[in-house]
Amino acid sequence: MNRDEVLAATRLWIEKAVIGLELCPFARQVYVRDQVRYVVSEAKHLDAFLEQLDEELELLAETEAEKIDTTLLIHPTLFADFETFNEVVGIAEEAVLEHDLEGVLQVASFHPRFRFEGTEEDDIANYTNRAPFPTLHLLREDSLAKALAAYPGDPDEIYKRNIETLKALGQSGWSALGLHDAAPPPNDDSSGT
Template sequence: MSTPAAERDAVIAATEEWLEKAVIGLNLCPFAKSVHVKKQVRYVVSEATTPEELLEQLMDELQLLADTDPEKVDTTLLIHPHVLTDFEDYNEFLDVADAALEDMQLVGELQVASFHPDYQFADTEKDDIGNYTNRSPYPTLHLLREDSIDRAVEAFPEAEDIFEKNIETMEKLGHEGWAKLGLKVK
């Protein structure tokens, strides 16, 4: 299956809009703005239709990120609109992604963060606004460099408070405020 360029462009545009309006605009990740402004975010739209195909592409992207100068590509968003659209399946795949990091001996160098249109933290209701901190237009695996995280944490002394601040931000925003952002995210 070959995704038409127009569809790939639309997926990237929706993801970039989400990054700008939600992740950066709401300051959900204080580290995202600098890599976005420097154009160091690699957007990859996967054509995978099976978890096995996605795993293969994930491993390729992990290796590419590990081998690439961080000044050129600091982070990768592997967007996979055709596979793992069910959140439970996606969530189970995260263990596979972590195992791939171990198999590739990249633990401590790279990590995988998770975003999904139906993201739901444990012990929350599906519609809890706090879940929206990790809701993206499409299922997305965010590949990050540990060194970049370490540098960002040094620059942001209360990094451990980000999660709580994000929940607070979302609770103040509410469902109505989220809807006003006009994003292609549930």
């Protein structure tokens, strides 16, 4: 899959799921203002990917929010295994601290096989955090705080509402969205670690 196809699948997911289903009530504004930076990594191994993460953290921290409010660092092939990706998320969170960006930036994560602890893989609730490809979402804390302050409801209820939305939609409804499922088969050992 080439870069343009990865970007198209990611944008479709944002439009139909993240914004379309209102899984993130704050996404529409930065998306329509073209303040989302998309980086499709072609790193061949974990070390190269982490170097790219370092670069993206610094770039986001040094750039005005009006130009880049948030960054999606996507790798279409390196982290097929969700458990391996979860370890990478932990490393990414440590990188925020190493760059002295605690309180400035934070990391959220999405994966085609995302799974909440204690759930079955096919539990529809897991789809709240499923993206076509393993993705690190680098967010500005200030932007998030402003969005939360302007949010009319209880922000702690968003994840519950998302789960209810997906339960009402069901697997068939999710499939009808036509989102690309880029996840390699579960036995694929392309984790790159």
